Amino acid sequence: MPPRMLQGLDRDVYQIIRKFEDQHVDDKKPPKFTVSDVYDSIKHSNSSLARQKKRPLEDSIERVLRLRREERQEDDEEAEIEETIASKSPKPKERDYYLLNKQITKSWNIPKALSSEMTTPEPQASLEAKRQPNGEPRTKKRRAERKEKDDRTPPTDVTLRDLGGMEAAIEVLVTSITFPMRYPQSYQRGSVKPVRGVLIHGPPGCGKTMLAKAYAAELGIAFISVSAPSLVAGMSGESEKKIRELYDEARNLAPCLVFIDEIDAIMGKRENAQREMEKRIVAQMLTCMDDCDPQKMDGKMVVTLAATNRPDSIDPALRRAGRFDQEIALGIPNEVARESILRKMLSRTRVADDVDCKVLAKRTPGFVGADLESLISVASNDLIKEIVSKIAQESSSSTMDVDSDTQDIPIIKLHNAINAETRPSMPDESFVLTMHHFLEALTRVQPSSKREGFSTIPDTTWAHIGALGNVRKRLMLAIVERIHQPKMFKSVGLGGPSGVLLWGPPGCGKTLLAKAVANESKANFISVKGPELLNKYVGESERSVRQVFSRARASAPCIVFFDELDALVPRRDSSGTDSSARVVNQLLTELDGKDSRSGVYVIGATNRPDMIDPAILRPGRLGTNIFIGLPDADGRVEILKSLIRRVMPSYTDFDVLDTVARDRRCDGFSGADIENLHNAAAEAAITRTSSKGGGEETEISILLADWEIALNETKPSVSDSHSKKFRELKEIGWE
Numbered sequence: 230m231p232p233r234m235l236q237g238l239d240r241d242v243y244q245i246i247r248k249f250e251d252q253h254v255d256d257k258k259p260p261k262f263t264v265s266d267v268y269d270s271i272k273h274s275n276s277s278l279a280r281q282k283k284r285p286l287e288d289s290i291e292r293v294l295r296l297r298r299e300e301r302q303e304d305d306e307e308a309e310i311e312e313t314i315a316s317k318s319p320k321p322k323e324r325d326y327y328l329l330n331k332q333i334t335k336s337w338n339i340p341k342a343l344s345s346e347m348t349t350p351e352p353q354a355s356l357e358a359k360r361q362p363n364g365e366p367r368t369k370k371r372r373a374e375r376k377e378k379d380d381r382t383p384p385t386d387v388t389l390r391d392l393g394g395m396e397a398a399i400e401v402l403v404t405s406i407t408f409p410m411r412y413p414q415s416y417q418r419g420s421v422k423p424v425r426g427v428l429i430h431g432p433p434g435c436g437k438t439m440l441a442k443a444y445a446a447e448l449g450i451a452f453i454s455v456s457a458p459s460l461v462a463g464m465s466g467e468s469e470k471k472i473r474e475l476y477d478e479a480r481n482l483a484p485c486l487v488f489i490d491e492i493d494a495i496m497g498k499r500e501n502a503q504r505e506m507e508k509r510i511v512a513q514m515l516t517c518m519d520d521c522d523p524q525k526m527d528g529k530m531v532v533t534l535a536a537t538n539r540p541d542s543i544d545p546a547l548r549r550a551g552r553f554d555q556e557i558a559l560g561i562p563n564e565v566a567r568e569s570i571l572r573k574m575l576s577r578t579r580v581a582d583d584v585d586c587k588v589l590a591k592r593t594p595g596f597v598g599a600d601l602e603s604l605i606s607v608a609s610n611d612l613i614k615e616i617v618s619k620i621a622q623e624s625s626s627s628t629m630d631v632d633s634d635t636q637d638i639p640i641i642k643l644h645n646a647i648n649a650e651t652r653p654s655m656p657d658e659s660f661v662l663t664m665h666h667f668l669e670a671l672t673r674v675q676p677s678s679k680r681e682g683f684s685t686i687p688d689t690t691w692a693h694i695g696a697l698g699n700v701r702k703r704l705m706l707a708i709v710e711r712i713h714q715p716k717m718f719k720s721v722g723l724g725g726p727s728g729v730l731l732w733g734p735p736g737c738g739k740t741l742l743a744k745a746v747a748n749e750s751k752a753n754f755i756s757v758k759g760p761e762l763l764n765k766y767v768g769e770s771e772r773s774v775r776q777v778f779s780r781a782r783a784s785a786p787c788i789v790f791f792d793e794l795d796a797l798v799p800r801r802d803s804s805g806t807d808s809s810a811r812v813v814n815q816l817l818t819e820l821d822g823k824d825s826r827s828g829v830y831v832i833g834a835t836n837r838p839d840m841i842d843p844a845i846l847r848p849g850r851l852g853t854n855i856f857i858g859l860p861d862a863d864g865r866v867e868i869l870k871s872l873i874r875r876v877m878p879s880y881t882d883f884d885v886l887d888t889v890a891r892d893r894r895c896d897g898f899s900g901a902d903i904e905n906l907h908n909a910a911a912e913a914a915i916t917r918t919s920s921k922g923g924g925e926e927t928e929i930s931i932l933l934a935d936w937e938i939a940l941n942e943t944k945p946s947v948s949d950s951h952s953k954k955f956r957e958l959k960e961i962g963w964e
Contacts, residue, residue, distance in 0.1 A: 238289045241278055245271060246293055264290045381482060383445045383452040392436065392443055393573040394566025398557045402427065402444050405555045406532050410484055413528040424554040425521050426533040430540040431559030434599030434677045437536035441488045451482035457494040468506065469513040476517040483529035492535040493542045511544050518552045541779065560785065561597055561753050564590045570601055578605065581663040589667055595676040595753060607670035608662055616659050687744035694738060694745055695871040696864030700855055704729065704746050707853050708830050712750045712786050728820065728831040728850050732838040733857035734947045734955055736901030739834040743790045746832065753787040755780065759796035770808065771815040778819040778829065785828025794833035795840040813842050820850040838958060856959050859899055859952060865890040868903050889936045897945035897952065909939035
């Protein structure tokens with residue numbers, strides 16, 4: 230930086246330092262000035278700089294000292310060049326009165342003076358690189374990296390034919406984008422405005438990004454894909470500039486598709502924004518989408534596709550007509566959609582004839598596309614492990630030679646065989662997936678919906694439930710048949726989803742019945758424990774209720790099961806708190822209306838029905854109340870037999886079970902008490918066998934004597950007074 234280019238404080242400090250240097254110009258070894266030395270000298274002088282603050286003054290001194298070091302280095306290099314010139318082209322001695330004039334002209338145009346005196350080009354080039362034509366040092370320029378032009382061609386690795394179970398979403402894209410883009414004249418004549426944006430939302434892994442890329446590949450126009458966080462910059466105004474440049478490029482490439490993934494990261498609600506930058510980014514996005522009017526671009530279209538799994542967090546101004554005109558909800562696929570997805574995925578893999586996609590679809594409730602892909606990957610890894618293990622065992626003994634301390638560890642033995650230099654080769658014809666591989670992989674793959682608040686469909690079936698035949702019929706009519714045959718119910722005016730409240734003494738099978746209904750209907754299932762939605766912060770409990778129903782609507786048909794419902798919706802009276810009343814009001818709002826609850830079926834369970842707010846129990850909400858009472862003698866026999874069939878398939882002495890279940894000591898037993906009775910009899914059988922010296926391999930059977938011991942030890946968990954209370958509630962019209 231030349232001295233005359235210095236400004237303000239740096240210029241004054243430069244003059245002071247030059248003055249200090251001139252004072253030591255005659256010294257053989259001038260001192261090396263440091264920041265502290267110069268600072269102390271200035272503070273002890275009469276200069277006006279002594280009144281400056283310490284930090285700015287020290288920073289200025291450091292900059293000037295660095296500049297002086299560069300100038301001295303340049304002077305040294307210049308002196309070397311002059312010596313080289315003088316040695317190669319000697320000049321006659323000039324008179325003293327010409328010397329001052331020569332020094333002045335050198336400072337005007339050094340390269341021109343050198344060009345007339347130098348005979349070799351190397352010093353000339355070196356000096357020209359450091360000086361401008363006027364003699365001043367050249368300003369340092371940043372080396373700009375050449376940015377490669379981004380590829381805006383549509384994807385080629387995926388097509389719409391590779392997608393399964395998305396026919397409804399593809400239909401929305403075709404009718405809202407393909408038609409107006411291919412036939413713009415017809416839309417202009419009809420004064421119909423084509424869409425400017427489509428918002429795709431759904432749980433993670435359901436195929437939002439793949440749908441956008443596959444559609445762009447089929448459409449065959451320019452495709453700009455960006456991640457929302459990549460549009461955020463640290464400098465003020467840079468984020469808005471990136472969005473403007475993005476849409477400027479899209480308008481230049483029109484017709485064009487712009488895909489923004491995870492748009493909720495930058496387009497959150499402005500009332501919740503913590504910084505002004507977030508509000509400006511949303512406002513810039515609104516402006517850019519409004520500018521993508523086909524009338525302003527001679528009929529060419531720029532359509533924005535956006536993907537998110539949090540649609541409720543996006544600013545409402547983006548979701549109005551004229552911006553994101555259409556919304557596509559990709560929920561968790563049902564059984565039919567899962568079968569279609571599996572067929573598409575397995576079409577690229579060799580599978581055996583025993584692989585049944587329909588069976589796999591039934592065994593994978595709650596799985597999204599990413600989970601099914603993970604299932605195939607795990608099954609393929611198991612197959613590779615089997616093939617390599619078999620080949621490694623058949624290979625030569627030298628390949629399988631390992632240390633003695635690892636001989637008993639098969640996985641290390643296999644690792645050494647694969648890692649050997651002469652590793653066994655794997656033939657392609659042996660890579661065939663079987664049903665066994667998929668069933669094994671199912672035990673290790675956890676669906677993402679379970680991590681998102683959903684529960685997988687339980688394994689409980691009607692066979693696991695003894696007695697309760699009348700209850701089963703009512704649940705089938707209220708929920709299961711409505712899901713399986715919706716057209717039949719709509720034809721008689723029963724199209725809306727229903728709600729069911731299961732109430733009765735503890736341990737009578739309310740939760741078990743809800744699980745069996747979910748398994749029988751094969752719908753998505755959300756299990757909610759009443760108290761887990763409650764939060765001490767204001768508004769958080771209500772937000773949790775909204776999230777549950779939002780997830781359920783996105784994955785319809787869906788069953789929402791509220792266990793211990795009395796804890797969530799207690800009676801609203803003067804003794805209650807405002808927070809509990811707000812939760813009740815929120816749940817009432819979610820349960821109201823057939824349209825808002827389309828495809829969402831609610832089951833509640835409680836053993837304290839008198840504590841629930843009456844508004845929850847009116848028709849249209851949880852209007853079907855089913856009492857689950859204590860089983861009678863015949864019911865106890867069915868429950869005990871179904872329990873034994875499930876836990877002891879080899880048990881055959883059912884006459885003993887009939888005698889035990891009808892024993893008077895079993896009066897008042899609930900389903901849970903009967904299971905506890907079996908546990909006590911099993912423990913008695915184990916004790917008896919162990920006392921006779923039986924080992925682990927000894928076959929154990931439960932005898933009548935073991936049941937007698939269990940009957941004497943087990944007591945009913947529901948007291949007579951408690952049971953009487955439920956009978957009174959039933960008599961006053963609860964059922």
